[in-house]
Each structure stands twice: as structure tokens, then as C-alpha cells.
Amino acid sequence: MRVGLRVNSASENMLWAHVQRIGSHFLRYNLACLVFLLFSGLSHVQSAHAATHWIEGTQSKQILSIMADPQRNRVYYCDAETNQIVVLDSEGESIITKIQLAGQPLMMDLSKDGQKLAVACSGLALIDLETFQVTQLPVSMVIASVAFDFAGQLYVTTSDSWGKIHKIDAATGSVLLSFGTGTTLSNAIYQSAIVKTDITGTYLYAGERGLSPASLYKFDIRGTAPIFLAEDQHGSIGSNLQDLAIHKSGAYVYLACGSPYEIQEINSETITRVNSLSTGPYPNAVTLDPKGLFAYASANSQNVLFKFDLTTKALLSSENLLAKQANDGPQTMGLAVDRTGSKIFIIHGSPYGSDSHYQIQVVSSIPIPDADGDGLPDTADNCPAMANPDQSDLDTDGLGDVCDPYPNDSDNLGACLGANSNFLLQIQRLQSDNMTLANENAVLSIENLKLRFLILDDDKDGIYNTFDTCQDSPLNTAVDSTGCTQRQFCATRTIRAKCTTADWKNDGVASDCVWKSGFCLDRVY
Structure with missing residues (x-):
């Protein structure tokens, strides 16, 4: 069972009060700085879209390799x-x-x-x-x-x-x-x-x-x-x-x-x-x-x-x-x-068991945008709206120099706030609130770390991470005492002798893996 990191209700109320007070300072005095930071971060959150579908008539029990023709519209x-x-x-x-x-x-x-x-x-x-x-x-x-x-x-x-x-x-x-x-x-x-x-x-x-x-x-x-x-x-x-x-x-x-x-x-x-x-x-x-x-x-x-x-x-x-x-x-x-x-x-598809099945699937990729035309896709461009093929970033804050209003200061929020001396008092009050919040969080973090290491089970297989060799087991799939599915267990046996003598069930019968075409596969019962 996945265990979330939580605190008691009294502590939650106290932390929420700090967050509200800090947020009040920001919204009242520094909305422009927040907007600047928000859009700076969002400029990097872009994705390519693709249409994914099956090709009819390509179903088979075994397809072994595929290649495209560089001169013709063929695969x-x-x-x-x-x-x-x-x-x-x-x-x-x-x-x-x-x-x-x-x-x-x-x-x-x-x-x-x-x-x-x-x-x-x-x-x-x-x-x-x-x-x-x-x-x-x-x-x-x-x-x-x-x-x-x-x-x-x-x-x-x-x-x-x-x-x-x-x-x-x-x-x-x-x-x-x-x-x-x-x-x-x-x-x-x-x-x-x-x-x-x-x-x-x-x-x-x-x-x-x-x-x-x-x-x-x-x-x-x-x-x-x-x-x-x-x-x-x-x-x-x-x-x-x-x-x-x-x-x-x-x-x-x-x-x-x-x-x-x-x-x-x-x-x-x-x-x-x-x-x-x-x-x-x-x-x-x-x-x-x-x-x-x-x-x-x-x-x-x-x-x-x-x-x-x-x-x-x-x-x-x-x-x-x-x-x-x-x-x-x-x-x-x-x-x-x-x-x-x-x-x-x-x-x-899947090669496992008597019900092996394959089909050709195609992803039609829409080209990833390059809004500023500098040769770098927007997803990898530190200034997606302003051309900068050299990607220069003197303060290493993830924003290129040509679009960074504070190119010599990696703390953009601090630079934005500090640019107006009228906000000095608000900054000091914010620092004080942050110190209080940090002290509270330090105590809670220690307890939460203890919980995380003791009872976290990322793949929900019933084996805690501390004892789980395979922490990415598929959901609702049987695992052994080390947290590995039969497929994962067999895949680690890369030599025929180790494959054919493997005993995943630990029942004394070496019949859980089968050697096939140079690979160790899990035997399906």
C-alpha cells in the first residue's frame, strides 16, 4: 500500500496559515514578479502531439524485425x-x-x-x-x-x-x-x-x-x-x-x-x-x-x-x-x-505464452515547434520565443541571457523584488515567516523520511521498497519474496544454464523459465 507523507491537523493548519500570509505579501505587493516567474517557467512546458493507431491487416503471432525504405514510401x-x-x-x-x-x-x-x-x-x-x-x-x-x-x-x-x-x-x-x-x-x-x-x-x-x-x-x-x-x-x-x-x-x-x-x-x-x-x-x-x-x-x-x-x-x-x-x-x-x-x-504486442500476438502500430508525429527559428525545438530551448542558437546562460538559471531580465542573478524572484526598494519591509517579513516555516518543516521532514524508508511501496506489490529488488513491477502481477515478477526474474538469467535451472516459485522445481531464441523468458502455465 502506498503511504503518503502527512502531518497532523494542527500542524497542517499552522502551515496553511503561514502559506496564506506569505501568499498575501506576494499578491499584494509583487504580482508583477509572480507573473514574470510563472510565464518564465511555462515557456519550457511544451509537448509534441502525435496520432497513434493500428494498421489493419498486420496482425500476426510473430513479427521479428522492421525497416523503412529510404527511397520509397514503403516499410x-x-x-x-x-x-x-x-x-x-x-x-x-x-x-x-x-x-x-x-x-x-x-x-x-x-x-x-x-x-x-x-x-x-x-x-x-x-x-x-x-x-x-x-x-x-x-x-x-x-x-x-x-x-x-x-x-x-x-x-x-x-x-x-x-x-x-x-x-x-x-x-x-x-x-x-x-x-x-x-x-x-x-x-x-x-x-x-x-x-x-x-x-x-x-x-x-x-x-x-x-x-x-x-x-x-x-x-x-x-x-x-x-x-x-x-x-x-x-x-x-x-x-x-x-x-x-x-x-x-x-x-x-x-x-x-x-x-x-x-x-x-x-x-x-x-x-x-x-x-x-x-x-x-x-x-x-x-x-x-x-x-x-x-x-x-x-x-x-x-x-x-x-x-x-x-x-x-x-x-x-x-x-x-x-x-x-x-x-x-x-x-x-x-x-x-x-x-x-x-x-x-x-x-x-507480446511474445509470451500460447497467445502470442503482434500488430503494426504507427505514430504520426507532428513536428516539434521552433517558434523563434533558431534551430532548437521549443522543448529544449532556454529562450523559446527569442532566437539564441548559442543558448548562453551566464547565471545558469535555465533562462537564456537574451530573455532573462536578470541575466547575472540566478535568483530571479529576489532580483525582481529587490529592484524596488519600497518592498524591503515585505522581503524582511517574508524571510522571517520562511524561517519559522523552515523550522517546522525540519521536524516534520525527519519523521516523514523515517516513514518513507520503512513503509513506502512504489509499485504496490506488497514488498516495501527497502526489500524490493524490482521496484517497477507491473500492477496486480504476482511477485516473489524479492518483489520480482516471473518475467523480471527470468530476464536476469542471460545464460541458458542459469535460465533452465531457475526456480522463481521456490518450490524446488526448476521449470519457471524457458530459453527461447537466445533469451530467457518466463514460462506460462
């Missing part, structure tokens, strides 16, 4: 229930066609000239995007991920527990070379690693999924043989990599890892983290708009789409998404921005 997604690539009209939001494949589609990539779509579908298929004709390449490996290089050749990873990256001839399907990581290209890479190339197709990135910690590698693939360039410092980028996106400039890579609870901005030269975009627990997807101005992200603990400004790193909006059932949410590798940057397509 492609992998329907793993029907073994089809579904082609959507991103403008009309309707299905153009469904392309049947021989195997289950997992991941895909577009050729740099925009003419071909390569699909990892147990084997490897190429789709002509003008005719939608499918060519099945004769590969003998189980392909998990695929990426095009600048010359139209393919780089793939497989489902091998520890294997290699393979370069495939897109015309014949033959293996041109195989290589690993490290300066000698001899170290094996973990199964089903994600491979992606930058916009030029000259640099290859490989991210190991399902490992704790995760790893990211970079190769130069311009020559006959790849050159290993860099990798992260072991353990520095978190664990359980879910998705990655490469900025159009090639300067940064953005990672969604199950831990830490943020999208990580990685310097592509050194493979080191330089910034983070906070999402909360378990980030599972990230994508960028075509201009490279914004990042969109999701986390499987929240039914929300996050939008970040990549210049300021500010969170611009968190759009609540629709849901068919209580635990539904955006899925891994489940975000794509159309070529105009105005719509975000989302794989949404």
Missing part, C-alpha cells in the same frame, strides 16, 4: 508466422503485397542502391524491389543476420553457438571469406550477432546479442580482406544487446541493451560511450530519423515511444502507445521511421 517487416515479408505503403498505411519465403524471416537489409532486399530466413533470400521476385541463394548455413556492403556483397552471421562472420557473393551464394574478431580476425563471434553497415557500406559493425556483457566490433571492409578496427572495452556497453542504429554521419552508433537502462551513444572511432539517453528498464529497440536529428527508442517495461534530440540529448517526448492486452508493448528491433521522418512504425 518492410518480417512476418515469422507466415514466412512472409510484408510490404506496407507508409503513406497510405496499407499492405502493398506479401512476399512468400522458403523459411522464417529473421532480419533484413537494403542494398545501398535501393534495388534489393536481403533477408535472413534460415537460408538467404534476395528480393527485387521493383518486381518483388525472390531469389533463394544456395547457402548451407542457418543465417541469422545480414548486411550489404558498398559493392552489393553480403555479410552474414549464423546461429552457430560460436562462429564466424561470412562474406557471401550476392550473385552465386558462395562464401567468399570467413573471419572472426580481433586484430588477427581469429576470435569467434557469438551466435546470431547483429551485423550492420554504415550508409556508405564501407564499415561493418557486429554486435553480440544475448551475452552479459555485450560486445560491439567494427571492421573496415573496403579492401579484399576486412581490417579489424576497434571493439568496446569489455563490460563497458552493458549486457543483452537488443538493437543498434548507425548515424548517417557515421560518427556514432546507438545501442539498446537490456542493461543499463538507457540508449548508449557510442563514438564509432573508438567504440566508447560518450552520451546516454535514458529510457528506464530494459531498452529493446532504437532507430534514427532520416536526417539524423532525432532518436526514437522503446523499452519492454513501458508501453511508450521515446523521442530524443540528438543535438542536446534532451528527451523531447514520451508517447503512450495503444495496447490490446495488459502486458503488451513495443518489441525488440521493432521501430522504423519512414523516409519523410513523419511516421514511426512499431512492432507491438
